[in-house]
Amino acid sequence: MDPDLEHLERQSPTLSADGLATALQLASSNRWVVRIADVEGAFLQGDRLERKSGRIFANPPREGIIP
Secondary structure, eight states: OOTTTTTSOOOOOOOOHHHHHHHHHHHHHTTOOOOOOOOTTGGGGSOOOOOTTOOOOOOOOTTOOOO
């Protein structure tokens, strides 16, 4: 029901399977140390969303949000 649904950027950068295989092959060939980290708060660091049509307010569902 968001009036700006067609205009909002909703993509998040993700690595393809081919990209992962290439990165791991590069690391292996160059004997680089590979470390993996999980950044849970990465999406909390984004730019402020400015809407041309103004602010939109929403209420959480009555049954709550099930994790």
